[in-house]
Amino acid sequence: MEDPPPPPEPEHHHRPVRFGILGCAAIARKLARAIRLVPGATIAAVGSRSESKARRFISENGLDGAAVRAHGSYEALLDDPGVDAVYAPLPTGLHARWAAAAAARGKHVLLEKPAAPCAADLDAILAACDAAGVQFMDGTMLMHHPRTHEMRNIIADKKAFGDVRMINSVLSFRVSDDFLQNDIRVKPELDGLGALGDIGWYCVRAILWAVGYELPTTVAALPGSVTKNDAGVVLACGASMRWAGSKVVATFTCSFLASLAMDLTVVGTNGTLRVTDLVIPLEERSAGFSVVATPAMAELAVGWGPPPAEVAVATDLPQEALMVQEFARLVRSVRDDGGRPEGKWPAIARKTQAVLDAVKASIDKGCEPIEIMQGLNN
């Protein structure tokens, strides 16, 4: 017997998710564009510390000044009844306060990464979202690129790829002297995790992704990998991770002081996967990776093959728009259909944050190994 045809989508499914942008950071411009690319999402309001800043953001980003409300405070944006969800690109140090406040007012929360300065802060945010029954998602755009799903299929292929053994991620971009003096990401009270939070976040997320989100049991910062500024904010660091009882080892290094690199290399028992523009693909329409499956040496070991296969994955929408699309879909499910928030995204964020906490703790303890509690809260 065939399945009956699905019922026609109810009218309210076409009602877009109305976003409020909470803070006018540079990254908000990218997200404003992304929201506008998604049919099921719209920008309803922008909130900044002054109304003029919010207005300027609206005009500079080609938004409709008649339709998009400008709020002169974060509170005003959160009080806006025409906002379903907030996108919050605030400095990390402000996340706990404002993301929790947004949830308490019934707003769904799309929160820029790093999600919080520490797991305890993120727990408070997640508890607020949970209590309010709103969706939480962090702003790790790469999770939503179809390339990421394609790479997951490769790694899951036991025949061609086998079991994961070694993971390495290198994330860096060289910041300007002005950044080193003035950017929020070098200020202890605003983004206390520095490069660890800003880009190490991706290394940790990618490593967790590669192992199916199993938390490592031990994390250790790499001796000599840590550079801090005078205020103690991390400008470069690295760490290794182990999973007790497994043969997996992961390493990463991240830096504000080296040229652009966005590498993830995963070596399995049968194959190898490499990507070098993990966080921001070189181009919007297509992103590549390279894969070697069951390679073998030539006679006399004078060569080997097959050579790496270059895989290109096309996408109509950029990854940040796909993120907005997925978030909006989950929000509609809660708002319109009485669905429950999707637990996967907060869980992944929480695990990423737990590992960042451990790396930070190891840095603070002279690269001592740190055990990660494998509790229910993880």
Next chain:
Amino acid sequence: MEDPPPPPEPEHHHRPVRFGILGCAAIARKLARAIRLVPGATIAAVGSRSESKARRFISENGLDGAAVRAHGSYEALLDDPGVDAVYAPLPTGLHARWAAAAAARGKHVLLEKPAAPCAADLDAILAACDAAGVQFMDGTMLMHHPRTHEMRNIIADKKAFGDVRMINSVLSFRVSDDFLQNDIRVKPELDGLGALGDIGWYCVRAILWAVGYELPTTVAALPGSVTKNDAGVVLACGASMRWAGSKVVATFTCSFLASLAMDLTVVGTNGTLRVTDLVIPLEERSAGFSVVATPAMAELAVGWGPPPAEVAVATDLPQEALMVQEFARLVRSVRDDGGRPEGKWPAIARKTQAVLDAVKASIDKGCEPIEIMQGLNN
């Protein structure tokens, strides 16, 4: 004023270097082919533990049984007055004895890697070579590929590449069950360093190469990276390195238990270099690497460029033949022109071995950081 034309090469420069192959390991077949590819080199003799094995090697590798002498012991090969230089692919545990013996009999020494089980053994070999005035070189073929020189030019380009900041190397190949039971590389008395010696050697060499052969000050094995067999031989491991007073951090992982990977990634302040077939190029005639110079983000950080440039470096001779060619050139300089042995190769071997020693010591001490003495002997 123009330089005068060089004098004609004396006749004896055309007299080839006569190699004796000391031991019939699988790798010797590759080197036998390489020696035959080099005009200035010839195979004069093969020595094995039995004459029949030596004869079989000669016939199986297409050598001229009438011209190439078969010796039934290593001693006999070393006593052969028609041998200028030995290529020794013996188990590492036998290097100190036989390489030193070869030097003592005035033979130049091309020694397979790892050069020795420990730096003390290598020091004995190098002292013997020094006392006898013979050339020493280890068998790290990749050093002689023109790609390696080309990559060096990239890294040395202060404008396009800047200063080295992060280095990662991943070296692995998945061995068979038979290898895990029977290969000399898993036997403590034959190749006690296991994967660390066999492939970690390349990681360490590549890292040293990337920093201009400056010894790291501290080396630490990575917690969780070490797998040993029942006899205590390392099957997989990893380490990080630091150079006091610099911002360079290097990591590597190597494994007999993961699929083929031969990666080196070097990130500088202005550029990035990546190679994924470092040790054995996919093909003999051409080898590639990828380089990014002074990359920049697109507007709104929705992409970046320029994309990595793929560089292909052609070579007429495979890298192992280039190694033989360079070694033979140095031997001729000593043999025919009263030149002194080239000190660069023993020095690089010694530094590589010093770092391997430190990694091994760290492994044995539960991943404790190990300081490397920066003495004259290094």
